[in-house]
Structures are given as C-alpha cells and as structure tokens.
Amino acid sequence: GMPVEQNPPALSLYEGADSGLRCNFSTTMKSVQWFQQNHRGRLITLFYLAQGTKENGRLKSTFNSKERYSTLHIKDAQLEDSGTYFCAAPNNNRIFFGDGTQLVVKP
Amino acid sequence: EAAVTQSPRNKVAVTGGKVTLSCNQTNNHNNMYWYRQDTGHGLRLIHYSYGAGSTEKGDIPDGYKASRPSQENFSLILELATPSQTSVYFCASEAGQLYFGEGSKLTVL
Numbered sequence: 314g315m316p317v318e319q320n321p322p323a324l325s326l327y328e329g330a331d332s333g334l335r336c337n338f339s340t341t342m343k344s345v346q347w348f349q350q351n352h353r354g355r356l357i358t359l360f361y362l363a364q365g366t367k368e369n370g371r372l373k374s375t376f377n378s379k380e381r382y383s384t385l386h387i388k389d390a391q392l393e394d395s396g397t398y399f400c401a402a403p404n405n406n407r408i409f410f411g412d413g414t415q416l417v418v419k420p
Numbered sequence: 421e422a423a424v425t426q427s428p429r430n431k432v433a434v435t436g437g438k439v440t441l442s443c444n445q446t447n448n449h450n451n452m453y454w455y456r457q458d459t460g461h462g463l464r465l466i467h468y469s470y471g472a473g474s475t476e477k478g479d480i481p482d483g484y485k486a487s488r489p490s491q492e493n494f495s496l497i498l499e500l501a502t503p504s505q506t507s508v509y510f511c512a513s514e515a516g517q518l519y520f521g522e523g524s525k526l527t528v529l
Contacts, residue, residue, distance in 0.1 A: 344516060344517075346517060346518055348520075354508060354522075355520075355522055356510065356520040356523075358517070358518070358519070358520075361516070361517040363516075399462060399463070401518060406470075407465070407468070407478075408453065408465070408512075408514065408518060410462050410463045412461070412462045413462045
C-alpha cells in the first residue's frame with residue numbers, strides 16, 4: 314500500500330468549529346511534517362515532529378511513531394485556515410507525501 | 421531562516437523546446453528534491469539529490485533530467501518539453517525538515 318494515507322480527502326467546516334486530520338503510515342517513520350498550501354500555492358510548514366505533540370496557536374499536532382500515525386487538530390477554524398493540508402514523512406532516504414486534505418472554512 | 425529560491429517563477433515554453441528550472445538553497449543541506457504538482461493533486465517526486473554531483477530518479481523521472489553542480493544548486497532540465505509537463509514545480513532542501521521554494525509555474529504550448 315501507499316506509505317502515507319491521509320484522510321479525509323476533503324473537509325468543510327464552519328467558522329469556529331474544531332476538527333482533525335490524520336495520516337497513517339504503512340511503516341515506522343522517524344518524523345512527520347505538516348504543511349498548509351494556501352490560495353497562492355505556497356507550501357507553509359506548520360509542524361515538524363520527531364515524537365510527541367506540538368502546539369502553535371489554534372493548531373496542534375501529534376506524532377506516534379510506534380502506532381504509525383500523526384494527527385493535525387484545528388481549533389476554532391477561521392476563514393484563513395482554508396487550503397490544502399499535507400503530511401510528509403521520510404523513509405529509506407525518501408520523503409513520502411499524503412495526497413492532501415482540502416479544507417474549506419465557511420462563514 | 422532557511423531559504424530556497426526557485427527561478428523562473430513563471431515560464432511559457434513551446435513544445436520541443438528546452439527548459440531549465442533552477443533552485444538555489446542557502447541552508448547547506450545535502451538533500452534536495454524536485455516535485456511537480458498538478459491541479460487537485462499532491463506532490464510527485466521527479467528527481468532528488470544527496471549532495472553535489474549526485475542525482476537520483478524519483479517516482480516520475482521520465483522526460484526530466486537533473487543536475488547538482490554544487491551544494492547550493494539543483495536544476496531540473498526538460499530537454500524536449502511537452503504539453504503534459506505543464507505543471508507547477510517545487511524544489512525543496514532537507515535536513516530532517518523540508519524547506520520549499522515558492523514554486524515555478526511552467527506552461528508548455
């Protein structure tokens with residue numbers, strides 16, 4: 314199977330809602346990185362984790378290498394959170410990306 | 421702040437023409453990557469490099485060459501561009517964490 318499976322592929326939220334994205338890995342990964350791709354196409358790094366949990370404002374990410382997954386939680390969604398979110402993880406000297414989650418935040 | 425710079429940012433080429441996309445990084449990272457991203461899709465790896473003089477094939481290398489003449493520079497070369505290579509191309513450097521350039525939009529007519 315694919316090294317990285319990301320879900321959901323698409324997500325629609327109203328402003329103020331909370332939700333989560335998830336990446337499952339087919340094998341043990343050493344780290345994970347989460348990106349947001351904004352409306353201009355720019356890839357913005359949100360988190361880089363080798364283990365545990367990190368928070369930044371309304372965003373929180375967890376990486377569990379042993380259980381082979383990572384999550385990105387968005388709290389109190391805002392319009393500017395709209396975009397596509399990707400996770401990426403290294404394995405065998407390669408970086409593998411999930412297919413992305415398209416997030417639309419509606420007023 | 422790690423910096424990856426791509427040029428050109430926009431390019432229109434004709435079918436059969438040669439296109440070179442350049443990437444420069446000031447991070448002193450050994451690993452560099454070229455991806456393409458098509459509308460509604462994720463990133464697909466074309467070529468990557470472990471350091472100066474090294475180039476490796478990624479998942480979709482056909483129709484592309486790569487060159488890594490120095491630690492800082494990694495180029496993607498389309499010797500005979502085709503319309504199917506119309507896409508947005510991203511370069512990245514990596515030392516555990518990926519740092520992306522701003523992307524190069526290529527249109528092949």
